[in-house]
Amino acid sequence: FKKQFSSYTKYVQDDIKSKAQKAELYGKKLQEMEKSYKTDRVSEAFRSEYARFAKSHTDRGEIDKAIEMYELALVDDPINSYLYDRYAWLLINKTNNFEKALLLSEKAFELDQNNIDAMVNVALSYYKLKNIKKGDEFIELCVKKGRSESFVFLRKGIARYQIAKNSSDNK
DSSP states (O other): OHHHHHTSOHHHHHHHHHHHHHHHHHHHHHHHHHHHHHHHHHHHHTOSHHHHHHHHHHHTTOHHHHHHHHHHHHHHOTTOHHHHHHHHHHHHHHOSOHHHHHHHHHHHHHHOTTOHHHHHHHHHHHHHTTOHHHHHHHHHHHHHTTOOHHHHHHHHHHHHHHHHHTOSOOO
16 A cells, blocks of 8 residues: 555645545544434433333343333333333343334334334334334335445345244245
């Protein structure tokens, strides 16, 4: 790289350096925004005491206790989209209660149409329930809200792989 770079004129080198600095600055801003979003989402989801207990139990792998605390948290904070979303995530990833996960993630999406994580969880719930068509509908909404196409393609591929892997039909 250095050899090729040094073969350019000073003007071209300065232009490349300038563009590299702008790209690096842009990348740092994106990282800060993502970090801020995650922090805001987590603090928003776990603003009640019951919700913080639910997170604590989840972190320790105490799924039944976490579910109990999430249920109390929803009574305490029934319009918190991010709380519904985090509860749905737990059910999708740590249990087989995909029907309830779907209801929770749909409620999260209903409360906040811009909650991308809720959209993803609706899609994942449908995929877990082997409804590829409905899952695809929701995962494709994520692109309109800022997720990359590669993320969408990855989630679609994973869903199809998991369904095929668990299928007893050789076709």
